[in-house]
Amino acid sequence: MEIAVAFSAFIVVISLLFMGGGSAKLAGVAVMRGDAERFGFKYGTYRLIGAAELAGGLALCTARFAQLPLLGVAAAAGLTVLMFGAVAVHIKAKDAVVKVVPAAVFGLAAAAITYFFAAS
Template sequence: MFIATVVLSVLLALAFAGASVPKLSGKDAMAAQLHNLGVSARFMRVIGALEALGAAGLIVGLWIGALGVAAATCLALLMAGAVATHIKARDTAKNTAGSLVLLVLSAVTAALALAAL
């Protein structure tokens, strides 16, 4: 079970670190996409910072188990908010799927990390 937790944590950390970069840098395409969902440019940077912190928490959580559980749980909650935002904006299923997959993977990682404590 520990190996599965490590693999999922590293993959999620890479995914969230990659997702945070365009939000933190204020890329116009990302700002336009999130504007269509009703997310302001300022909040876009907050989301990017939360994703980057969550990614770091997942990696550090490999040594400090409780931090990994907390990071994965917080990322799952962040993605639940993302899915809700996509649904509220009546976005397409294709655009919502990425957030939904990250939500499920974050929740599974949190459960595995919690079981490993």
């Protein structure tokens, strides 16, 4: 029981962080606009990335609490791919390690969630 509660809490926290990042991209926060320009993305494309983050975060929570493991696998796998793409973009932009680590950590967290949903 305690493991299920911890797993649910982990999913909620990761989901909220993905939804926050996605919402910031969709809202056009100045930092996000600067990142899009620095990475060479049109802002409309960067907003699509934000929409994917927001949708993925919502889908993770929905999958956990509605007990829909296939939705969880799909959402978490999509977020994993998205985050490892972000790592590649940060590396291509020659960002400092400090800027690459969050995307890598979120990618690993999403990969772990994919595994847990697949195993359930």
